[in-house]
Amino acid sequence: MDLESELRKAMAEQVAEASASPSLVDDVKHRHRRRKARVHAAAGVAAASVAALALVPTYQSFRATPAGNSETSRPTSSVSAFRLPERPSAPGSPESPSSQGKPGAEAPSKPGAHPSGGGREPRNPGLGGAVGKLPGWITYLPEGLASTGPCATTGDAQRKTVTCGWRGKSGWVEIALVKGGGLSPKDLLKTPGIPGRTSVRGTPALIGDRPDSGRQISWLARPGVGVTVTAAGDAKNRLMRIAEGVRP
Amino acid sequence: MGRRDDESFVEFVAARGDALLRTAALMCGARQDAEDILQTALEKAYRHWGRLETGMDPEPYVRKILVNLVISRSRRWKVLREIHMARLPETPAASPNHAVELRGTLMEELRKLGPRQRAVLVLRFWEDLSEAETAQALGCSVGTVKSQASRGLARLRERLDRNLAPLGR
Numbered sequence: 001m002d003l004e005s006e007l008r009k010a011m012a013e014q015v016a017e018a019s020a021s022p023s024l025v026d027d028v029k030h031r032h033r034r035r036k037a038r039v040h041a042a043a044g045v046a047a048a049s050v051a052a053l054a055l056v057p058t059y060q061s062f063r064a065t066p067a068g069n070s071e072t073s074r075p076t077s078s079v080s081a082f083r084l085p086e087r088p089s090a091p092g093s094p095e096s097p098s099s100q101g102k103p104g105a106e107a108p109s110k111p112g113a114h115p116s117g118g119g120r121e122p123r124n125p126g127l128g129g130a131v132g133k134l135p136g137w138i139t140y141l142p143e144g145l146a147s148t149g150p151c152a153t154t155g156d157a158q159r160k161t162v163t164c165g166w167r168g169k170s171g172w173v174e175i176a177l178v179k180g181g182g183l184s185p186k187d188l189l190k191t192p193g194i195p196g197r198t199s200v201r202g203t204p205a206l207i208g209d210r211p212d213s214g215r216q217i218s219w220l221a222r223p224g225v226g227v228t229v230t231a232a233g234d235a236k237n238r239l240m241r242i243a244e245g246v247r248p
Numbered sequence: 249m250g251r252r253d254d255e256s257f258v259e260f261v262a263a264r265g266d267a268l269l270r271t272a273a274l275m276c277g278a279r280q281d282a283e284d285i286l287q288t289a290l291e292k293a294y295r296h297w298g299r300l301e302t303g304m305d306p307e308p309y310v311r312k313i314l315v316n317l318v319i320s321r322s323r324r325w326k327v328l329r330e331i332h333m334a335r336l337p338e339t340p341a342a343s344p345n346h347a348v349e350l351r352g353t354l355m356e357e358l359r360k361l362g363p364r365q366r367a368v369l370v371l372r373f374w375e376d377l378s379e380a381e382t383a384q385a386l387g388c389s390v391g392t393v394k395s396q397a398s399r400g401l402a403r404l405r406e407r408l409d410r411n412l413a414p415l416g417r
Contacts, residue, residue: 003405004373007358010351011374015273020265021283025258028290035291 061201135164138175140245142238144168155180171233172214177248178226188218188228200243207239215239221248252300260306261290268307268314274370275318277359285321289314311375312385315367322363350408357407365400372397 021027134141135151145166155161159180166173178188189195191208198207198217205219214232217239221227227246231239265286272289273282293310300306358366364386371382372393379397383390 003401003408006350007354007369007373007401007404010354010358011274011370013351014355015270018266018270018273018279018282020261020269020286024265024287024290025261027287028261028294031287031291032294 137177137248138164138246140242141166141173142170142235142242144170145173145235148172159183168235171231171235173232173235173242174230175242175246176228176230177246178228179224181224183220183224183226185218185220185226188226189216190228191216198240200240200246205243217243219243221246252297252302252306254297256302257294257297260310264307264310268310271311271370271375272314272318274358274374275315275363275367276322277366281321285314285317289317292317308381308385311371312387315371315385316387319363319367353408353411354404357404357411360407361400361403365396365403368393368396369400369404 145168148165148167151162151164153160153162155178159178161179162177164175176188185204185206186195189206189208191210193208195206195208198205200217200219203219203221205217207215207217209215210230210232212232213236214230215236216228216230218226218228225248227243227248229239229243229246231242235242268289269282269286272286273279276282276285289310292313293306297306300309358369361369367386368382371377371385372379377385379390379393382397383393386393
C-alpha cells in the first residue's frame with residue numbers, strides 16, 4: 001500500500017465539495033472594519049483614561065496642595081492620581097471655600113465692612129503668621145507682616161487688577177492679581193533689565209530685581225489670570241514660597 | 249515596484265479562496281473552523297495587503313498566516329482536539345469497499361495527529377509543497393519538516409495497520 005498516494009486521495013475526497021463562500025471577501029472586509037472599530041474604541045477609552053488620570057491631580061493641585069509646599073514641579077498623574085485630596089491646611093486660608101476669599105471679592109463692596117485684607121482680627125495667616133485676615137487665594141505670608149489696607153481693585157472691564165499689600169519690620173510684600181485677555185508674564189513684570197526664568201508650581205515664571213531692592217516674580221496662573229508678587233527686605237528671601245501660596 | 253490595492257485582494261480571494269479553504273479544512277479538521285480561520289487569516293493579510301509588492305505571489309504569505317493560526321488555535325483551544333479524541337473508536341467491520349474504508353480511517357487518524365505534524369502532511373501531500381517551502385510556511389528547518397513528515401506517516405501507518413487488521417488488510 002502506498003500510504004502517500006492513499007493519503008492524497010483521502011484528502012482530495014475529504015475536501016472535494018469544499019468551496020469558499022461567495023461572500024468571503026465581504027466577510028473579510030466586514031471583519032476588518034469591526035476590528036478597526038474595536039481598536040479605535042479601545043484607543044479612545046485609553047486616551048480618556050489617561051486624560052482623566054491627568055486631570056484629577058491637576059484639579060487637586062489647584063485647590064488642595066498645602067500652602068508653603070516647596071515643590072514647584074507640575075503634578076504628574078503617576079504620583080498624584082492616588083493622593084487623597086488635601087485640604088488647604090495652611091493657616092490664613094478661609095474656613096470655607098465661599099466667595100469671601102475669591103479674587104475680586106476683596107473690593108470694598110460694602111463701605112462699612114472690613115475687606116478681607118483689612119486686618120480686622122489678628123490671625124496667623126501663612127506659616128509665618130502675618131497679622132490680618134488674608135484673601136482666600138493667598139495662603140502664605142511671612143511672619144510679622146500686617147496689611148496696609150483693603151485690597152485695591154483698579155482697571156476697566158477688559159483688565160482688572162486686584163492689589164494687596166503687607167508691611168512689617170521684616171519688609172513688605174505686594175501681590176497683584178491681573179485678570180484680562182492677552183496677558184503674558186512680560187506684561188506683568190515691572191523690573192528693569194532682562195528677567196530671569198523660573199517656575200511656580202511647574203508654571204513658567206519671570207523673576208527680576210527692582211531698583212528699590214525689591215524682587216518681583218510674575219506668571220500666568222491660567223489663561224487670562226496673571227499674578228505678580230513683589231517682596232522686599234527679609235520677605236524677599238521668601239518670595240518663592242509666597243508665590244507658591246498664591247492660588248487664584 | 250508598486251503596492252497591492254484593494255482590487256488585487258478581491259481577485260486573489262476569488263482565485264485562491266477555494267484552495268485555501270481546503271487546506272484550512274484539512275489542517276483543522278472541521279469545516280466551520282476552517283471557514284473561520286480562513287477569514288481570520290485573510291483579514292490579517294488584508295491589514296498589510298498594501299505593503300505587499302505587486303511582483304510577489306501573496307499566497308505563501310497568506311498560507312503562512314493560515315498555518316500559524318491553525319497551529320496556535322489548536323494548541324490554545326484544546327476542545328477541538330478533545331472532541332476528536334473523545335469519539336469512540338469505530339468498530340472495524342467488513343466493508344464491501346475497502347478503499348473507501350481505508351481513506352476514511354486515514355482522515356480520522358490524520359485528525360488525531362498533532363497540529364504541527366498534521367500541517368506538515370497537508371502541506372507536503374495536499375499542497376505538494378517542497379520540503380523547503382513547507383519549512384518556510386511553518387517557520388522551521390527543512391530537517392524538522394523531514395522528521396515531522398516521517399514520524400507522521402509512520403504513525404498513520406502504524407494506526408492503519410492496527411485498525412485495518414481485523415478487515416484482513
